[in-house]
Amino acid sequence: MAKLNFRTIQFLLWVLTYLVVFFYCYYKFESLAMTIVYSVIVSTIYLLTVYGNSHFLIPRYFRKNKFQYFVYAILFMAAVTAIRMWLENWIFFGLMEYKWFFNFQSEHFSFSAATIIFAFLFGALLRISLDHFSLLHREQERKNQQVAAELNLLKSQVQPHFLFNALNNIYYLAYMKSDLAPESIARLSDIMRYFVEEATKEWVSVQAELDFIKDYIEVERIRLPHNLKIQWTYAGDVGEQLIPPIVFIPLVENAFKHGVDKVKENNEVQIGVEVNKNELTFTVRNLIHHNNGHGNPGTGLANLRKRLTLLYEDNFTLTTTQQVDHYIAQLSIPL
Numbered sequence: 001m002a003k004l005n006f007r008t009i010q011f012l013l014w015v016l017t018y019l020v021v022f023f024y025c026y027y028k029f030e031s032l033a034m035t036i037v038y039s040v041i042v043s044t045i046y047l048l049t050v051y052g053n054s055h056f057l058i059p060r061y062f063r064k065n066k067f068q069y070f071v072y073a074i075l076f077m078a079a080v081t082a083i084r085m086w087l088e089n090w091i092f093f094g095l096m097e098y099k100w101f102f103n104f105q106s107e108h109f110s111f112s113a114a115t116i117i118f119a120f121l122f123g124a125l126l127r128i129s130l131d132h133f134s135l136l137h138r139e140q141e142r143k144n145q146q147v148a149a150e151l152n153l154l155k156s157q158v159q160p161h162f163l164f165n166a167l168n169n170i171y172y173l174a175y176m177k178s179d180l181a182p183e184s185i186a187r188l189s190d191i192m193r194y195f196v197e198e199a200t201k202e203w204v205s206v207q208a209e210l211d212f213i214k215d216y217i218e219v220e221r222i223r224l225p226h227n228l229k230i231q232w233t234y235a236g237d238v239g240e241q242l243i244p245p246i247v248f249i250p251l252v253e254n255a256f257k258h259g260v261d262k263v264k265e266n267n268e269v270q271i272g273v274e275v276n277k278n279e280l281t282f283t284v285r286n287l288i289h290h291n292n293g294h295g296n297p298g299t300g301l302a303n304l305r306k307r308l309t310l311l312y313e314d315n316f317t318l319t320t321t322q323q324v325d326h327y328i329a330q331l332s333i334p335l
Contacts, residue, residue: 010126018043037091045084046119052076053123054130073120081116085109165253166191169223180222187219195246203242206280210238210273213252217269220256228260229268236275241335243280244311250300251284251329259286259327281332288327301329308333 022039057076061069089104166188173181194212198204221228252271260267272283301320308316308331317332 017046041087045080049080049116049119050123050126053120054127058127077116077120081112084112166219169219172223184219184222187215190215199245201245204245206241206243207239209243209245209248213248216249216252224262226265226267231270233272238273238275241275241280243333247304248282250304251331253300254329255284255286278335279332280335281330283328283330285326285328288325
């Protein structure tokens with residue numbers, strides 16, 4: 001986009017240059033034919049001078065041998081000045097019999113040489129600008145690649161952690177010879193399919209992410225001896241909006257890790273999804289069991305915050321609060 005805009009600026013500058021030359025010549029010559037011919041010649045000469053320096057001389061010689069560059073630069077400007085003076089003399093002094101100025105006199109040479117030098121220097125300025133934009137583009141690409149690598153690393157840290165917990169659950173069911181083990185394996189299969197097919201994408205639908213969380217909850221629920229009450233609430237148009245994958249699961253994992261006690265019967269987790277204008281808010285609310293506590297939420301939320309910072313910079317909110325006997329984790333991200 002920056003390259004396209006810079007090309008547009010160059011085009012507009014050349015149009016402006018042509019118009020300035022055209023109106024100046026029309027004022028001087030008072031002849032439309034002579035004005036058009038002279039404007040085309042001068043604009044072409046300037047274009048040749050600017051891009052000859054910026055796209056040929058500087059890249060080919062300046063960075064390798066500065067003395068050689070200056071020698072070729074002088075020869076180049078002398079040749080362009082001579083070509084311009086010859087063309088102007090042939091057309092205006094010869095064909096059109098315009099006897100003033102274009103007759104190889106000192107005034108003709110001084111004006112031609114000065115404008116060619118100015119155009120040559122403008123070519124150097126253009127080369128500096130092009131190199132600067134190219135450097136900015138490469139730096140942005142490098143940052144994008146670094147961010148992508150860090151995001152992939154943070155996402156990959158979620159998968160082994162989750163898989164370890166899920167396999168522990170299945171091991172427990174198998175050890176107890178529970179009939180729920182096959183169902184748990186099927187759920188885990190769906191979850192791993194999500195990791196392989198969806199989590200590698202840059203964006204997924206909200207609905208796909210919520211389906212993944214529901215599979216995760218069912219895997220966790222199977223190992224609990226008592227009933228677990230899960231309450232879902234929705235507000236706004238929840239469904240096909242796009243979000244980064246596996247951004248909600250650390251909040252749900254945290255609730256199961258610290259807010260669900262296997263020896264108690266009153267376990268409950270409330271999950272809310274709200275879409276308001278261009279923002280999505282995901283809230284997890286769970287009971288506090290004092291023997292579990294929430295003093296150290298672990299690496300899950302810390303990794304999530306790092307990942308969100310890479311994705312959204314400061315344009316998100318991730319909060320954790322305690323209200324009497326409930327712990328609330330809430331994430332708001334732009335859509």
